[in-house]
Amino acid sequence: MSILSYNGSAIVGMKGKDCVAIATDMRFGVPHQTISTNYSKVEQFGPHLFVGFPGLATDKETVYRLRFRKNMYELRENRHIKPKTLLCMLSNLLYERRFGPYFVEPVVVGIDPASGAPFVSGMDLIGCPAESEEFVVGGSCTEQLYGMCETLWEKDMDAAALFECISQCILNAVNRDCISGWGARVYLIEKDKVTISDLKGRMD
Structure with a gap:
């Protein structure tokens, strides 16, 4: 098992028309033991700027x-x-430790405060x-996320x-990954507001 999958995670960032969204699962555990079911891997870095941290939970906190x-x-x-500046800043932070890396693969989503572009x-x-014009996925179930996103994503979707x-x-x-899940949290980011929604999923 990859150390990136040790704690299990699922994060997806997706672009729409003048809006963007990021979703995370809520499970925190070690391979097959669930420790918490209310652990969001997404952190807010600005009014319209969020970063998801799939990977090893201890490195996420660092x-x-x-x-x-x-x-x-x-x-x-x-x-x-x-958002682009934060991306460069985060890239530099990770590259500084390239010979002993942090085991996280961040997903950055946001709306540019000047241009309003997602x-x-x-x-x-x-x-x-x-960078992507469609969607970005990360975590221990990337194959399943890619399949779903490629099927359902369309260009210029409204909020x-x-x-x-x-x-x-x-x-x-x-639902197809045993080390992530226990519901999800979706952050929907628009120019004038951010909506946070908790989704109930399978609890097993």
Whole structure:
């Protein structure tokens, strides 16, 4: 088993028309023992900027110190950080430890505060970014997520359609992975608001 799958996780970021969404499962455990069923792997870094951290839970908590660098940047620049800038900052943090890497593969989603354009990008554990115009997946059930997303995703979905699509994708994917699941949490990000929804799934 890969160390990236030790705690189990499922995260998907998806782009719509003037909106973006990220969804995470809620399980935290060690391979076949569930420890918590209310553990979100997504953290908020700005009013319209979120990062998901699939991978090893202890390294997720360590990489979360990126918030310090982000806060220092915003104090220096006197403005909210852009998604692309946070992506570069996170990439640098991971690449600094490339010979003893943090076992996380972050998913960055957000809306650019200047242009209002939606942004979705994934990254490997040494910080190589992969921006997408469609969707990005991460965690221990990426194959299932890819299959669902490629089937259901459509271009220029509105907020309601995007929410329905990402919800169906993550719930159906985690049903086919025994080390992720226990419901899901969806963050739907629009220009003027962020909606957080908890989804009930199979509890076994």
